[in-house]
Amino acid sequence: MSNFYSLKVSEIKEQTSEAVAVSFDVPVELYDEFNYKPGQYLTLKFNIEGEEVRRSYSLCSSPLFEEALTIGVKRVKNGLVSNYINDNLKVGDEVEIMIPNGRFYADVKEDNYKTYYLFAAGSGITPILSILKSVLIGEPNSYIHMIYGNTNQDTVLFKSELEKLRNEYPTRLILVHSLSKPKTSWFSSKKEFEYRKGRVDAEAINWFINEYPPYAQNAEYFICGPGEMIENTKEALKNIDVPDNRIFIESFGGSSTNNNLEGIEKAALKAKLNNEEINISIEKGETVLRALLNNKFDPPYSCEGGVCSSCVCKLKKGKVTMKKNMALSEKEVKEGYILSCQSIALTKEIEVVFE
Incomplete structure (x- = not known):
């Protein structure tokens, strides 16, 4: 509901x-x-x-x-x-x-002693900023190393708030701006403000971590931005042996989408939703979510963009393909979880459960 x-x-x-x-x-x-x-x-x-x-x-x-x-x-x-x-x-x-939701978050505790590496690009700063502020005030023994990518100075979101936080927590917050097309006059008179020229890519990640090694060996890595930036960052982290369970990802678009999928004509959908068993058909090219909505049912969903994971369900029978997936891990997909807003039936019968 x-x-x-x-x-x-x-x-x-x-x-x-x-x-x-x-x-x-x-x-x-x-x-x-x-x-x-x-x-x-x-x-x-x-x-x-x-x-x-x-x-x-x-x-x-x-x-x-x-x-x-x-x-x-x-x-x-x-x-x-x-x-x-x-x-x-x-x-x-x-x-x-709707009330707040999402699986991308920091578990802030007062007695934590961690190094947080925060990687953001563009509007991906929004959840990263929430994590940044929460750790600074809620974990007095933790440190934050953050790199934030933008096109130029005029596209930096929350610029003044970030500078204020850096000034308030100079020993616990390292903040590097990475600009792909910087305006050379920006803050040119303020030597204390520095930026790196370039994108947040594998080269930038390797430089950043080498330049700013962790204070606390208990390190976590949070990434939010467009798909290509996320993939580059994740690959760079895995190349230095950062384990998967320490990498947390939120995608803000930019991944490839296959809009040419049509699927099966009149596939039979069996769904368990809110303790009710539903049996309907899915039109050719229609997603599982849209089939339920068009038949006046109320499945959980939010963005319909394959990003937020609100519509996740488990595939119990049959086969589907997802047009886009920026929310589920490879492990979750292997376990049978799908995004109903992106899933098109590839077999005559499919069965899903909304847990």
Whole structure:
């Protein structure tokens, strides 16, 4: 069941010409419902031109700071919801929002002694910023080494907030900006501000870790950005023998999509959802999720982009292919988990369970 709550927009703050931070008031009676872990996301629901649409946006606020529930939203080319938020949303508007969710988060504990390596690119900074702030205030014995990639100075999200944090925690926070096409005049008079020219790629990762080795040997690695950046970073980490269970990934798009998949005509779908057994057919090219929605059922979902994992279910019978997968690990896929919003039937019968 997808439960939404109406929250009022309390502030909209421009971050760049292409992005805003949107804050929401949470009524006292919903404080417990909207408690969250640093790195999680919110799912927003809008009715745009008569169509219900949902999108997931990561929280850039920290549950340990005294600050409003806040998301960062960057324009996307032809992005229906992201552009609607940037162009039309106003302070005082009420938005339908699901409680925080997501498996990309830091387990912040006061007695932890860790080194956190944070890798972000573009709007991938939003959950990383939440983790960054939470660790700084919630783990006084931990250290953060962060590299953040952008095109140039004008595209850096949360620029002033990041600089403020670096100044407040100079012994515990290392922050390197990596700009692929920097403007040479930016902060040219401020020698204390430095950036590396280039993308966040394998070369950058190797340089960064060699330049800034861990203080605490107990290290964790958080990556958020477009698909290519994630793959490059993950490969670089694996090449220096970082174990998989210490690498945490959240993708913000950019992976390849196969939109030419058609699947089987009139496949039979058996689904267990909310303790109910459902038997319906799937039209050719229709995803498991869309088949359920079109038949008036209420499966869990958020982004329909293969990113958030809200729609995950387990394949018990048959075979499907996913158009896009930026949420499930190879291990989870091998165990039979699929994203229902991306899964098209390849056999006459399939069976899934929403756990």
